[in-house]
Amino acid sequence: MDTSTAPGRRWRRGARDWVVDLAMFLLAVGFGLMEAMDLSGPRHAVQAPETGPELPVWLSATEQLVALAGCTALWWRRRWPVELAVVLVVLSALSSLVAGAMLIALFSVAVHRPPKVSLTVFALSVPAAYVNVLIWPDPVVSMLVFLIMGVTLQAAATCWGLTVHHRRRLVESLRDRAVHAETEARLRAERAQHQVRESIAREIHDVLGHRLSMLSVHAGALEYRPDASPEEIARSAGVIRESAHQALQDLREVIGVLRAPVGELPQPTIADLPQLVAEVDDVAGRVELVREYTGTVPERVGRTAYRAVQEALTNVRKHAPGADTRVRVAGGPGEGLTLEVRNGPAASPDTPVAVTGTGQGLVGLAERVSLASGRLEHGPTGAGGWCLSVWLPWPHERDASGSPGDRRGPRR
Structure with missing residues (x-):
């Protein structure tokens, strides 16, 4: 379903939509005028008693007004595509002047609604075309040929709309896939950063924890044995000094790796x-x-x-x-x-x-x-x-x- 025509969603017509809708309106009106000229020719000149008397003026005027209303209704074909198509299909069974508007409505349904809905509306248009042929027979072309021509036009409009519908779904699918791929790439990068941080944290714990524990042991020994000999005190102080120096070196290496654009922590074997x-x-x-x-x-x-x-x-x-x-x-x-x-x-x-x-x-x-x-x-x-x-x-x-x-x- 097209989200732009979803119920309850406010839709604003853009410049491109105004141009397309105007073109569709003029196309439907032109198709109706061609049908009106055709009705004033051989098809409308069928003599009684086979087809009865000619249509009254008021009925002909009403038919033209209904056709004009059907063409005008195409401006709202995006908001109510199914309802408008069903009404125009029914009217097309009685009047050939709305045939152009009906074809455009079939196209709109196929574009904005799922294929199941558009095919259902197309199936409804087939018997409507048959009724129209019965009401308005052509003296030159046989009924079967005229029916096949009408159904072919309706099928072409529906198939064209289905092609546009599937192309739009494909574009949306590719766009969603690109967004999904971008999100996955960002998550992979965040996961990689998290793993690197955990690795650095483990290295800091292993390296500095080892050095600092030696400092703590010797400092605790000096505190616990204040009566130790000068040799023992000097030895412990030397170990403390060396361990502090090594801890500072290890810390410098870790910070250097963090600052470098590329690098790894020094790994022992x-x-x-x-x-x-x-x-x-x-x-x-x-x-x-x-x-x-x-x-x-x-x-x-x-x-x-x-x-x-x-x-x-x-x-x-x-x-x-x-x-x-x-x-x-x-x-x-x-x-x-x-x-x-x-x-x-x-x-x-x-x-x-x-x-x-x-x-x-x-x-x-x-x-x-x-x-x-x-x-x-x-x-x-x-x-x-x-x-x-x-x-x-x-x-x-x-x-x-x-x-x-x-x-x-x-x-x-």
Whole structure:
């Protein structure tokens, strides 16, 4: 249905509509004049007694006034296309002078209404054409030929209107599709921005959280042990200074990436685990690294494993200061990479906790592991410590190049 002719919708005729409506009005009037001239010729000269007496003057004048009214009504064909077409079809059965207005009305119905409605009105016009042929027979052309000519004109007007109708629907569909595509593109861009922001937030949490937790542990140790020897105080102050310097460097890198038009955050790999463990070792407890894997770990798997160990060690310093920790990394291609970070209880029950966690670190780590198609398990141990275990898929080298291989997880 054409929204411009919907009931209750105020429609204003534009300049193009005025020109089209005037052309349609003049065309209908011209068609009626041609029919009037034809009626004054051979068709109207049929002699009695076959066709009876000629029409009275008043009846002929009435027919012309009705035809003029039908042509004038075309100015409102957009507002009431179906009603006007039905009235003109009925009148066309009695008078040939409204045939032009009737054809234009059929065209308007086909343009502004669904095909089912326009075809129904066209079906009504066929018997009207037959009645008109019976009332006004042509002495030269046979009734069948004259009927076929009339129905052909009506079908042509309807088909033309249907073509315009479908073309308009196609244009509207393409316009809606373009708007929909633009909306989808905007949503994809917003989603990509949101994912980038989440990635940057995770990196900031992982990198700065690790550095700042070391600062907190050493500052807490100095506060907890004011009687420490000058060597221990100097050592802790050096660690605090170095950790603060590294935190500032990491922060500068993150801000630099945010300011750059194109770039990525610096990403560690599993080869950086020894350096990570060396930084944490002997800060508030001993950290042991056990590596039992063979082969070259894929970059994405190694990056996820590094972040998992980093988050686990940060939590150890937060919640179990001074606890001994064991980091074990094992696996191989096709078997998967398994890492386990297990720590004992805090060195002393009276040791102050560095900071109070919110649990967001484990939530972000679980999301990171899930994106890598891995599994994360964590929980307390029987000895009063904590254990974090992660399994990550590590396909065969031929799998990474596209060849089939064993992509199953570790055997249980």
